Amino acid sequence: MITKQNFKHLLIHLGFEENKNIFTKKIGDGEYILKVDFSSEKLIYPDGLIAQRDTTKNFSQPENFVVFECVHNLLQAGYNPQHIILEQGMPGGHGMTGGFCDIIVQDNDKNEYLLIECKTADDPKSKEFTKAWNKMLRDGGQLFNYYNSYRKAKWICLYSSDFDENHKYTQLYHLISMQDNDEYLESNPKLRSFKQVAEVSGGKEEYFKVWTETYQNDFISHNLFESEVFKIGNRPYHLGDLKFVDNDTIAKKYHRFATIMRQHNISGRENAFDKLVNLFLCKVVDEKNNPENLKVYWRGASSDNHYDFQDRLQSLYKVGMMEFLNEEVTYIEENEIEKAFHLFKNRKDETKKVILDYFKQLKFYSNNAFAFLDVHNENLFLQNAIILKEVVQMLQDIRLKNEDEQHQFLGDLFEGFLDQGVKQSEGQFFTPMPIVKFLVSALPLSEILQKEETPKVIDYACGAGHFLTEYATQIKDIIGRDEKQKLKNHYENIYGIEKEYRLSKVAKVSAFMYGQDEINIIYADALGRHEKIKDNAFSVLIANPPYSVKGFLSTLNDDDKAKFELYNNLTEESFNSIETFFIEKAKQLLKTDGVAAIVLPSSVLTNGNIYIKCREIILKYFDLVAIAEFGSGTFGKTGTNTATLFLRRKTQRPDLAEHYKNRVEAWFKGDFDNQIEEVFADNYLLKNYCAHCGFDFDDYQNFLQNHNTKIFDTEIFKEYRREFDNSTEIKNLKKKTYFKKLETDAQTELLDKEFKTYAKAIESEKVYFYLMAKDNKSEVLVVKSPADNKKNKEFLGYEWSSAKGNEGIKYLGSNISDDEENINRNQGIYQIQTPLFNPNHLADESKINTLIRQHFMGESITISEQNKEFVSLLPLTDMLDFSRTGFDKAIRTSVQKKIEVKSKYQVVYLEDFPADIKKGKSITSKNAIAGDYKVVAGGKEFAYMHNEYNREENTITISASGANAGFVNFWSEKIFASDCTTIRGENDLATKYIFVYLQSIQDKIFDLARGAAQPHVYPDDIKKLKIPLPPLSIQEAIVKECEKIDNEYENSRMKIEEYRAKIAQIFHDLEVLDKNVVGG
Known part of the structure; x- marks a missing residue:
């Protein structure tokens, strides 16, 4: 909002000069002078401008500043002071009591041309503009009252302007034409016109009805000041009128699109997104081919109609599909039909009219590239046309082509509108921009570009194309931003493959947006062969491939399948682990020493079956440079835990494997x-x-x-x-x-x-x-995100919001206080604070991306104190477990400590004690039926009650998963064992002895937990725990001594650590355990 406090700054921004607290600006050749006297708080207008009241010429209300700023813009546009009247009273029941119009612009004949009502801009405290607009939509508001008095006006306008705390100057206005569009009216004889209302001396309500029903509440938000005076709407829209969007604007545009879809009951999100992408494609072509006379904008009801409007879009779409995706789209211009009748002699005009009507029906009254609705008749065409117009109005003022910054408009929309559809059925999840920047900047790009003139780069599941455009953006600073031809050569060697047709369009549009037209986007199945994609040819691979896609093998031919080692002995119908094939595909595509960053579900590191063969491929053909584990909350609403593998292709000659x-x-x-x-x-x-x-x-x-x-x-x-x-x-x-x-x-x-x-x-x-x-060239650098939700958000630098009006990714800015909920106040991705990378300095040596990059290059790295919480170095040989009989090549990112036990008595595995060790039975609170038995799950206490039990009294439980995985407990009552492992000895004495022994090594059992984000302690690990087997008399003595400590613990403030230490001491005192050996 413009206020007394920021008004001076606005005037300086507008070019006013200050002298002794008076701000002055001369307009034109200096004949018109605007002044603001801050000492007397007066707004001084040029001679000739009429102000019917003085209420608008002072600082008494913020709205006066908006009026002053609007008049300044009218004068700048070429209107004379004599054209302008302020605060003109409207006729009412007793004189001029029908209200006062803020600004009336008269033409040279003193006829009203433009009526303007000014409102302060919306802010968290006040929504004056929105309230006034909503009233107009309901009953016409004040402006239609004013128009009822001054019916010669050609335009009416609801206007606001703003100058925010960051000194960002914006104008928002809804400009409504009160002139009929005869061509539009001719298309439907049932439509009523403004002219017809005037002929019968209709009132405000009738004019409002025409605006609502005939022109669908039409307005434009441009050309008020840009057009030649008294010719609003006639000036072509050009590239200079478009604005680059910031983070706040993106959120508002997203919300506006979502609102349009809701208002018109558009439930098909995937189709809506597809049509939106088609409009982006049109806009890309428009900005490139028609910079002086843009076609992708609604010119207003006075000079446009739905048929011409959609025809312009179809023409642009045809050009874009051929130019960018080499796809032919059928499109017939109307003048081609005109030409077809050139040779007709008899009844040519009548025949042509009939055929043109058929042509219109076939062309527009059917589904097309811009059909948000299912269109198959004229009525549905018009309904869809209103939606299309609103969406274009949402887009028309933004500039897509921007070589310097990336705004994740397409990516945010992709996640927002497809998260319920394609992603869930086909395993897609979109990569947030901070993760994109982190992964690309962690690769040794400078080193690669020094060794190779134009390395080939690929993302074989490119989606919206963010990895490709980010790579192209980052190499600019390495190669040099002025090296245009060199950069083009590099862009020509960047390839994206996308199997989904819509997303291939998104990726190509994205490349154009960032001035990277040469990037190759291939609409194909990346697991198949393609003439442009050669094996052993790529130096860089960055991808977030899909996972868990059923039936994907059925789309490959036999020759393609035969190329994969993984294909042997698979059942195609049930196999869905597509991510494993993408790993082998990386092995095929990368040349020796080629590098990769591949986002995968964490299950790739530990699961059985095909994943074992997949890990064999990783170990045989790649150096594992680093692993970055990210928990749920990283990729939007998907709860998938991921592990990004940073790989280098091993030498192929000789083949070390x-x-x-x-x-x-x-x-x-x-x-x-x-x-x-x-x-x-x-x-x-x-x-x-x-x-x-x-x-x-x-x-x-x-x-x-x-x-x-x-x-x-x-x-x-x-x-x-x-x-x-x-x-x-x-x-x-x-x-x-x-x-x-x-x-x-x-x-x-x-x-x-x-x-x-x-x-x-x-x-x-x-x-x-x-x-x-x-043979791995170095230790593996392991990055782990925090398990705590709040800490994880801080680690990532962002969070996700589904709040109405604030949907999508929200960047956490360093200047935002803990209690500040208005995320739109932050400054976007370049303000986030994260240990992963510095968005303003990607080579920041204190960040994790630099550690990975240095590790790729074989440099010595030092893990700072601030990063030790997240980063560790582990030998790959320690990450594989060679101590098990079943060697599954699971890659552990937390190396388990061996529990070594030394005793003067025989030491046996727990399962040989003997003990009955079993996994619990899964149950949810939803399925539980209230009863007398406690359900023991993964926590330290019972979870809820159930009416059945599945374990007898005196049972040991060990929590199987979650934050308390490995927690040992004892239940003297019957229980229902759920997310836990249970243990019972041959008798109660044996069970209690086992329990107190496990308590004495509780910390070591916690260390057994493994797995990313959701740690697990497995029954097989419990079975192989070693336990001393002393005589029964010693077992009984230990149990009795521990019961005394139990009583002491229950009746004192003894800490749990002290309790466990005392139990451990009993085992040492009775020489059951050697004090210096347990652990490891």
């Missing part, structure tokens, strides 16, 4: 030929593996050469033997007749031979992937 495969095969055949060792000098790698797993190398070598060895006495080989003996194959073998006929020694010999083969198969795979992991 093939080399190590051959070496491992030789070792496991017992071949340790000294001459071969002299060639490869790699036996030390096998020794490293043995050291990593705690094997004696000589014992291991004897195992490989089938000699007697102590290796079978190690714990892991004992586990192998147990699983071997319990396997279905061996059980079936023992049942066979020929086996039963063998002597006992012969049976033992056969089983031992089979076991060695079994163990070698497991160990050879472990050794092979240990070697591949060992």
